[in-house]
Amino acid sequence: MALTLVGISHKTAPVELREKLSFGEEEIKKALQELRQFPSEEEAVLLSTCNRTELYIHSHDAEHSARTVKFLKERFGEPGLDSHLYFKEGESMVRHLFSVASGLDSLVQGEQEIQKQVKDAYSSAQAFNLTSKLFNVLFQRALYVGKLVRTHTGIAHGALSVGSVAVSLAEKIFGDLSRSSVLLFGAGEMAEICARHLISKKVRNLMVANRTLENAQTLAQDFKGEALSLEAGLERVHSADIVITSVASERPILTDSAMKEAMRRRGNRSLFVIDIAVPRNVETSVHSLDNLYLYNIDDLEAIAAENLRSRGGEIEKARAIANLKATEFWDWAKSLQDGGERSFKHSLA
Amino acid sequence: METFEIYIFNAAYLAYTLATVAYLVCAFTRKESLGRAGCLLVVLGAALHLADFALRAYIGRVDHGLKHYVPWSNWFESFSLFGFVIAATFVAVQKISRLHILGAFVMGLQWVIVTFSMTYPLFSSWDKVEGTSQIWQAVMASRAIPQLMPALQSIWMAIHVPVMFISYSAFAVAFAVGIVYLLQERELKSRHPGVMSGSLPDLETLDLLIYRLIGWGFPLLTLGVILGARWAYDAWGRYWGWDAKETWALITWFTYAIYLHMRLVMSWKGRKTVILSVIGFGVVIFTYIGVNYLSELHGFLSNRGS
Structure with a gap:
């Protein structure tokens, strides 16, 4: 029994190289088709995301593995690739897979997306008959470990970027954001990031207001939103549920009295205001108005930093679970090979 | 018959207690399965509680011959009814919203009310209470079927x-x-x-x-x-x-x-x-x-x- 992994990830290669080596959906199918032409008695799963490309192989013949690795390298056709590749075998391959599925090997540790990516990679390989008993158990177990780690440790808790903090706060106020509308004042990297995150939650509509209408139009087009002049935007604050401000202005553009009026006009429904500008665009006293929640960029960054800190200790716990499960799997795999298959159940004991 | 009524009520009370505990633990550990268990326990508790009301009505009317007796005629029974209806309302809310976290608050309140229904006589005479057997007697006395x-x-x-x-x-x-x-x-x-x-x-x-x-x-x-x-x-x-x-x-x-x-x-x-x-x-x-x-x-x- 030989378990081999060859891969490249954000830990070993810069983004330009990773982009070249990543497989699209169609390319994965093509590659799997090719892998199937290889001699039988072999299992393979190809995992390709924007942060990693990994090929998992199970073969009884070490030469087969070598050939598969060669296939991958040829497929990449990239000189000087060797220094970016990593290889893992046997138990350490199992450990690696379990920590990948748990999000421990991700750029943002504990992220959820990878769980689905592993699942998809496994399903594709299964559809091409490239998995049998060992890999079926291995990958199903990897997905189970990923879930186990996320429910038993806090690694997946709390938003880690300013944009996702903004989204999670908005969700704590409005719940489902598909009924909320967003009004963005001005432009700026952070403001745009927040807007993009909110858009990804399918907000009802988005308005962009800017001093220069053309700038507003460019951004609005990009977001599929509505462009407004600054004055028109100020006139419509009451119609938005989430207001993001990022305008270069010496004096606040949203004053206490303006916000009182806006709250009156919107029938006191909750309003979430994110002030990203320095100096501030929104008078801080508006935070004391009922049902109005004002956060500035420092607040959002502080929450993100706090979430990151509280994840720290959980990573060790998560790693311990993943490693324990890997050893368990490895013992089972060995017993399988020796003929006396041990019982193997899903449990945390 | 009356002993049986006591057991039924005790079982309902136990189910409510376990539901409250499950919801409280669920609130701190965020384990969905505990929330679901809590919900089932509330349903079970309410079903037993309803059976208890039916049994009390039967005992009161047939055994005690109280013609117009309904099982909400004194402090204990009225609090008990309050607790039951809160549990039923909460089950309905859970069917609509599925927010397990509310259980810790609603069932916490409900548990206090049901507990108070049995123990309220003790609060006015706390200084006279000596030993657990006396507490038990007072609880049982408050749970007895009343005169109308x-x-x-x-x-x-x-x-x-x-x-x-x-x-x-x-x-x-x-x-x-x-x-x-x-x-x-x-x-x-x-x-x-x-x-x-x-x-x-x-x-x-x-x-x-x-x-x-x-x-x-x-x-x-x-x-x-x-x-x-x-x-x-x-x-x-x-x-x-x-x-x-x-x-x-x-x-x-x-x-x-x-x-x-x-x-x-x-x-x-x-x-x-x-x-x-x-x-x-x-x-x-x-x-x-x-x-x-x-x-x-x-x-x-x-x-x-x-």
């Missing part, structure tokens, strides 16, 4: 009281949800919401849930007061006499009427209306318990009634 005073032997007893309690329990659940709202609101206003904010639901959902509960409880309260007036006519020959209970029932009615008016007409939302709904439940509790010490006619429960 003449004013309560009426068909209206079977109608007016449950309607009142269904509306009260909607207000009770709205109160618990209101507390959750105010906690979440405080977290979000603090600008550095912590772990608690993460496990509590969003403000919009909570606000809407409170509104719906009061929207359900208010018409029932109105109906309950009207039925009460009708009963008063049968019992005392007048519909309305500004007895303390009647006055406070009207104050309760006005409190929730103001809530609905503020929300629907004055477009108050969120914090202010939620605070009003929390105060409203305070008025309910006073109308329900406190007034019995003021009212000459409704003092059945403090044994002052005629």
Whole structure:
């Protein structure tokens, strides 16, 4: 029994190289088709995301593995690739897979997306008959470990970027954001990031207001939103549920009295205001108005930093679970090979 | 038969207790499975509780020969009914919202009420209590099937009281949800919401849930007061006499009427209306318990009634 992994990830290669080596959906199918032409008695799963490309192989013949690795390298056709590749075998391959599925090997540790990516990679390989008993158990177990780690440790808790903090706060106020509308004042990297995150939650509509209408139009087009002049935007604050401000202005553009009026006009429904500008665009006293929640960029960054800190200790716990499960799997795999298959159940004991 | 009734009630109480514990642990560990277990235990507790009411009614009417007996005739029974209806209302809320976290608050309140139903005599004579056997005796004495005073032997007893309690329990659940709202609101206003904010639901959902509960409880309260007036006519020959209970029932009615008016007409939302709904439940509790010490006619429960 030989378990081999060859891969490249954000830990070993810069983004330009990773982009070249990543497989699209169609390319994965093509590659799997090719892998199937290889001699039988072999299992393979190809995992390709924007942060990693990994090929998992199970073969009884070490030469087969070598050939598969060669296939991958040829497929990449990239000189000087060797220094970016990593290889893992046997138990350490199992450990690696379990920590990948748990999000421990991700750029943002504990992220959820990878769980689905592993699942998809496994399903594709299964559809091409490239998995049998060992890999079926291995990958199903990897997905189970990923879930186990996320429910038993806090690694997946709390938003880690300013944009996702903004989204999670908005969700704590409005719940489902598909009924909320967003009004963005001005432009700026952070403001745009927040807007993009909110858009990804399918907000009802988005308005962009800017001093220069053309700038507003460019951004609005990009977001599929509505462009407004600054004055028109100020006139419509009451119609938005989430207001993001990022305008270069010496004096606040949203004053206490303006916000009182806006709250009156919107029938006191909750309003979430994110002030990203320095100096501030929104008078801080508006935070004391009922049902109005004002956060500035420092607040959002502080929450993100706090979430990151509280994840720290959980990573060790998560790693311990993943490693324990890997050893368990490895013992089972060995017993399988020796003929006396041990019982193997899903449990945390 | 009566021993069996005691066992049934104990089983219901045990189910409620376990449900409360499950919900509390669920609130801290965020384990969904515990929330589901809590919900099932509430359903089980309420089913046993309902069986207990049926059994008490049977024992009271057949064994004790009380013609108009309904199992909500004294302090214990009335609190017990309150607890049961809160559990039933909460099950309905869970069917709609599936927010397990509310269980910790609603069932916590419900547990306190059911526990108080059995132990209330102890609070007035705490200094005289010696040893657990005496506590047990006092609890059992309060749980015994009561003698009926003449004013309560009426068909209206079977109608007016449950309607009142269904509306009260909607207000009770709205109160618990209101507390959750105010906690979440405080977290979000603090600008550095912590772990608690993460496990509590969003403000919009909570606000809407409170509104719906009061929207359900208010018409029932109105109906309950009207039925009460009708009963008063049968019992005392007048519909309305500004007895303390009647006055406070009207104050309760006005409190929730103001809530609905503020929300629907004055477009108050969120914090202010939620605070009003929390105060409203305070008025309910006073109308329900406190007034019995003021009212000459409704003092059945403090044994002052005629």
